[in-house]
Amino acid sequence: MTTTTSSIEPRRRTRGPARARPSIWSTLRAFLRMEFIEEVSYPMTFAFTMLRSLMPLLLSFFIGQLVSGAGARPVGGDYLTFVTIGLGVTAMLQGALVGFGGLLQQAFMRGNLETYLVEPVPWTVLPLAMNTWALILGVFNGVALMILGIVLGANLDYGQMLGFGLLIALGLAATTAIGILSASVLMLTLKSQPILVVYGLAASLLAGSVFSVSQLPLWLRLFAYMIPHTYVINGARSLLMDNPGSFEMSFGAAVLVLSLFSVIAFPIGLWLFRRSLEFARKMGLLSGY
């Protein structure tokens, strides 16, 4: 049977319920609601995950009892405040970093991904919408960590919270971009996030969440400057601590670098994600993992 479609003109829908092209907001709401229901289905997992995330601060609190005087000089003399900011910021950024990739992997494994992709949502909106719940949880986690730090005796400058909020927002944008870049590779590898593995190792070593970047050898410190975590953590310390120690980073420099990073990495991440999706579509990789 031979068919020629070139003469067929696109037809508009003439019936059906009231609708518009799905907005970012409606897509965001869909994923937030879905993730919320999933999360509250497992209250014990949620409670233990939160508890586990607080443990490093408790450990650091006791290590801080040992490190005092000259030992604490590189961190400004107040190790608890230093590490509260370091671990709190890292926890906040963690959700943005791994959220999208994690949910994408889960959707691959459960077989949900294709049903998301056949909806008329622009494919570049999906990473943002799918990442939001993890991002909110990460921020919640980081705030809980910082509150625990304050309860244990950390001394933060509360007058600088607005600037801190700006730094966190920029940090979240930058790490989301890295998360999307990594998820783009996940679209092709189907099971691992090699970029995040490398980045996670680098961030834990180089960004200085539990020690000062000044303690790193100079050549490693150069790598530290390439990671957004470094700017958020050390910019936050400059804002919230009286004496941030021997590695001081000005708030302005941190904001500038993070802004530049977000402006460059975000569109690249979204573009690469779309390209990966197109390639996976062409190769027939979307249906499995």
Next chain:
Amino acid sequence: MTNTVEPSIAVDHIGKIYYPTPGWMRALVATQIREPVVALDDIAFTVNPGEIVAIVGPNGAGKTTTFRILVGLTTPTSGRATVMGYDATRQSASVRSLVGWMPGDDRSLLMRLTCEENLRFHGRLQGLKPKAIERQVKRTLELVGLGHAARKSIFALSAGMRARIQLARALLHEPPVLILDEPTGAVDPVAAHQLLNLITDIVAERDIAALLSSHRLEEIEALQTRMILLDRGSIRYDGDLQTMRNRLDRPCVELTFATAAAAATAAKMLDSGIAAGSAVNVDGVTVRCILPHGTTQGVVLAQLEPMLADIVTVDEVKRPLRELLAEIYGATAGPAPSTPEDEQRRQRRQERRREREGEGRNLQGAGRPRSRR
């Protein structure tokens, strides 16, 4: 008379070749195929509003690939597919808002969510207004007979109910085109019959163009609709079942004899006479014989004239559709090559089996079932 109805689905000589992943990618993930696989080879058909077209074919025939091209999950290597006039590759977002898709796998449902939450989720992704979502969720659940299960989570549903909720999801935004990939694959025959009746009614009522695939040939026969036979990516037949029977079917006669010895003798006579080269089967006292076109029962009886006294009954048998299709497909030797999607489905089946086995072991050990996310 000129037919002015514009097709809702138009597949225009599309081809699809799955290639092995390029060398640079194999460092990231092993390739699932070693040689290029032709999944579709220049297929063309149309589906009009209000029409149900059933795609039938063995595994690897290209059914799912055709569907995936139409919903934008993969792209054709050549040719063009349109839905309501929109190009399925280049205008994918427009196409996706016009198609209701029901995948063959109920894992695509969000298991922890209730039926109504599943539908709300997709309503939001479809861009429905909040009030429209609530109205459509209620209406669609009633339509598929799940109004009473609106607040049940998917985990609590039977396979038949899950198939219905998948159909509800496909219908939620009242699309003009439905694409149903083995909609009855996981349900029992009674539930399958009810589901197909429901689909038939909805298609007629809403003037929807529906494309569905099924392995259950009795269902295709019951649907009494247009059928496309796919084989190794090519269309072997496109038309209604009766025309196919008229064109391809051959008369089949079943004779019962007084004794098994008489049946065996008669079979030999037929095999060396009018049924030479055709199938003659003996089962005890029964001989079943597929005859060449145009052969009547009278010719058979004339051939068996010396044995007329031994014949107890003579019946003309309608051959089952599966037998007819097996004969058509039998002309192509060997199994069809598997596509990456076939391979992935096979892996998923194996994983599910392993999961079930694991659960079985857990149940034995733990004494009570554990829920899975």
